[in-house]
Amino acid sequence: MIKQDTDSPILEIKQLSISFFTRLNEIPAVMDFSCTVQPGEAMGLVGESGCGKSTVALGVMQDLGVNGRVVGGTIKFKGQDLGLMSPEDLREIRGSEIAMIYQEPMASLNPAMRIGQQLMEVPMIHEGINKEDAYARALEVVTDVKLPDPERILKSFPHHLSGGQQQRACDCHGTYV
Ligand SMILES: Nc1ncnc2c1ncn2[C@@H]1O[C@H](COP(=O)(O)OP(=O)(O)O)[C@@H](O)[C@H]1O
Numbered sequence: 001m002i003k004q005d006t007d008s009p010i011l012e013i014k015q016l017s018i019s020f021f022t023r024l025n026e027i028p029a030v031m032d033f034s035c036t037v038q039p040g041e042a043m044g045l046v047g048e049s050g051c052g053k054s055t056v057a058l059g060v061m062q063d064l065g066v067n068g069r070v071v072g073g074t075i076k077f078k079g080q081d082l083g084l085m086s087p088e089d090l091r092e093i094r095g096s097e098i099a100m101i102y103q104e105p106m107a108s109l110n111p112a113m114r115i116g117q118q119l120m121e122v123p124m125i126h127e128g129i130n131k132e133d134a135y136a137r138a139l140e141v142v143t144d145v146k147l148p149d150p151e152r153i154l155k156s157f158p159h160h161l162s163g164g165q166q167q168r169a170c171d172c173h174g175t176y177v
């Protein structure tokens with residue numbers, strides 16, 4: 001856990017530029033974007049489709065895929081430059097302090113993994129809890145979001161669930177990730 005002094009921003013983005021690279025060209029997805037978010041503050045990004053909102057969020061997650069790259073500026077989380085962090089530190093922070101709840105439920109669920117396994121692995125990795133406790137926790141969150149027959153849901157693969165059920169399973173995932 002990174003220590004936080006109370007008046008410094010939780011998130012500080014300065015002159016951020018992000019591009020996606022294709023075989024032939026560079027697609028500038030975000031250009032010169034800056035913002036500051038203080039602890040307890042919420043910020044919304046508004047703009048037309050394709051203007052780069054999701055790319056900013058993915059940049060904060062440091063999860064731009066194989067062809068995306070921060071080409072300018074910095075993203076600081078609690079004063080630390082995310083671009084300079086090791087993959088291990090990033091993984092730690094992503095699991096416990098920064099989360100992204102995706103618009104498309106299928107984009108955050110692994111289609112090849114049972115729902116239960118996906119919900120269990122996060123606290124197992126991040127909190128080191130054992131399989132039994134992780135199962136109990138997964139059952140609890142699935143019950144909390146009022147999915148029917150929680151045991152069956154945990155055994156299901158994402159494609160067995162309806163869109164709304166997938167979305168709720170993601171919300172469970174979102175409480176951890
Ligand atoms: N993986 C990618 N490869 C190439 N271009 C991408 C990729 N992801 C997003 N883009 C492009 O980056 C721009 C910003 O997209 P996005 O951040 O998804 O916009 P928004 O979330 O505001 O609708 C768009 O032009 C989009 O086509």
Ligand SMILES: [Mg+2]
Nearest residue numbers: 050053054055
């Ligand atoms: Mg978007």
